[in-house]
Amino acid sequence: MVVITIFEVSPSHIQSGPSPLSSLHSNIPTFTFHSNSLFFSGSARFCSFTVILLLMDYNYLKEIDGKRLHDPLMMPKAMTTSTSSRIRVQGPIIVGAGPSGLAVAACLKQRGIPSLILERANCLASLWQLKTYDRLRLHLPKHLCQLPHMPFPLDFPTYPTKQQFVAYLESYAQSFHIEPEYNTTVVSAEFDHGCNFWRMKTSRVGLKIEESSTNIEYVCQWLVVASGENAEEVKPDFEGMDEFRGPIIHTSHYKSGDPFRDKRVLVIGCGNSGMEICLDLCNYNARPSLVVRDTLHVLPQEMLGRSTFGVSMWLLKWLPMRLVDSFLLLVSRLTIGDTDRLGLYRPKIGPLELKKRTGKTPVLDVGTLAKIRNGSIKVFPGVKRFTSHAIEFVDGKLEDFDAIILATGYKNNIPTWLKDNVLFSNKDGHSKKPFPEGWKGENGLYSVGFAKRGLLGTSMDAERVAEDIELQWSLIKRFENNRVTVN
Template identity: 70%
Template sequence: MDYLVYLKETEGKRFHDHFEDKMKNSVKRVWVPGPVIVGAGPSGLAAAACLKARGVSSLILERANCIASLWQLKTYDRLRLHLPKQFCELPLLPFPSEFPTYPTKQQFVAYMEGYAHHFNLSPVFNTTVVSAEFDKGCGFWRVKTIGIGVEEREYVCRWVVVATGENAEEVMPGIEGMGEFSGPIVHTSKYKTGERFCGKRVLVVGCGNSGMEVCLDLCNYDAQPSLVVRDSVHVLPQEMLGRSTFGLSTWLLKWFPIWLVDRFLLLMSRLMLGDTAQLGLTRPNLGPLQLKKESGKTPVLDIGTLEKIRSGHIKIFPGIKRLKRHAVEFSDERVENFDAIILATGYKSNVPTWLKETNFFSEKDGFPRKPFPHGWKGENGLYAVGFTKRGLLGTSMDSKRIAEDIEHQWNATPNNLRPSLMQHCHGHEFRK
């Protein structure tokens, strides 16, 4: 009983004093007893599912009109998982057994939708978080949102889980002459198939997995693709010795140091793919696993693009110097005509645009300042999931840690404490 009296006299007073003068405006404030999760992609869904399995409810806010919006709205049709499905499943629910080793885009989206249904997760769609700030005056987070057809809202909660991920916004490079080029310039987020580029000369900028695969797709639609390779890149076969290269690497790392596994991967790649430098794809000085560990740069897993480069169906060019009306001038002074340009220049985090906190997340790149595996927890109930640069495996690990940590705090609060606080909030125009 004394605990409830303390609540009403302290927490309740703090809420009343801090928000009483702000109730006159049109913002609707909503008290959320559990965490607010920003983002309904794989990371947000995984965190919500792990929390729910531990008895903690959460609220998921999503700016798009669907779950896994990057996959549903911003990926090309031929996309498949580059890693075997066992390395890409989310916590507590494996992929259907009938799915192939490398599920298609459509199958992965179906898995995500099934995952949300299985755990009865219902994100609030078409809701963009414009700011999230920890209010020291009341000791809670204030998450402000705008949505389609609804008034501005402010969610008040004890915990915020940032799940907007590494790929929230497209990276659009500044290339001299972009306004002068007469053909279409599109980011891969707008690319679906090569059908519209049939018979056209297309320059793909970016030699990661997306750029390589878009070139291959363009070949299948009788386009004439060229690929800009500005930096060194590791290209590995998708499978070695009858196993996925990723799975084999993971197994070898249990027994051998990373430098030795890198040497093995490069030896096998040389035997299977030949000398990629002769094709214009120079390898970095660091091995593929060491490079991934230190910079987060993922090696390309070849699914047939190298053969098209070797046969001349895909041409390789260095960095771009400038664009002209119908042509592109490259850093080696070559000038070639093109009908269209596709930017496979990747994505970036958008966290610095809305999170009013700079100790945990870097303002420079929007990633947690602490490297994996320590970048999942900040201060004052702030968490991050999906920023490990280790794909869905990293997402699963972070989700489990976050759920366990919040559960301890959730259970430390007596059950009769939460309803009392909510009742007080509702009495001051908070809505459930």
């Protein structure tokens, strides 16, 4: 006897192509359905459709059941232990315990879907905790940076400090009972078309002396990449760099200007970090200089009593981007002056259009421009080469320096471990799909935090991913509860 399973699915969720159940690894034969084979009333909120499973030989089904008992991929989660070399995870695996990973884990938790976060560091938000300078604050107001389902505390300032943001993330993880697997590095992740699962090889370093490094393979149906765009430092290689006798550090190792008191420091890179570190060095009586190689937009952090970003978002609801850009540049010139006179030349296209095309974020001034105007911070063009104690610039000038700080940014490391050429570029790891489509790939692959839209874009991606997985999860659970019985 064959029992035909009946499902109820919202018409808006029915799509052509393979069903999410087609990847369900079970003793029940899998199937696909197409929208052109479904018949339902357009006025009905829900539609019902029947899926007729082919009769299979009873002995074959018994053989499948026998294999399930010995195949680690088909075992229930309760039948595997943390000491085994292969662990099947029933829900999604999330790579990265930063804001993006925490956000999607919380959204899944709200929908009753378990997940596992793998994090290579020994703490959550490792970039914020381990690789940022002490004076860092959120550059955008807190209401634009909060993660889904939990606002910032009311007593937090408009622009929370680094320490406050980390405290918020830790409270967020506790509130949603998120417990990442720390010290676990994903070595490779590849979709296995034979079993329709993701196989993830990891390396875990023991936290105690008596514990040794272990290699575990995780198996899951959904993989969410949330490792961020700032996974690895970018360190340029200039001519003669090895000859320089002073310290050369990346901003990931800079905490404050205290070690650089009374020293001549060259900061290479003029993004938000480079500009703010120059300001911090001034506060410690250092003598900073700033290398500005490319054009850039510098905007006031606030205009008209509101955050510049908030004003931009509001204006974009009513005006085309070109006009909003013109407005931003006009107000900027009135409030912070002509930055070209300071050696900070603006691009030919506006700040929002530049962000859309290249992902390059405008710099929000928090006091650096005033230090450049009064001569506390010098501005130089690109670096040509290093000597033992000086830097030669592309304009021929030669200046002595005691230390170099590389504010040259970060890059993601996705191409080194993810075996996928559909969602992410194998060259630089950037999403191949433009915003807002870059959150979903193929075979249960998702990404969160790569839209170049800040924490607000992260929250949007997290909700989309959780909603999409929820649809598949609910179908699978119904399928399991209404599976075929053969007598």
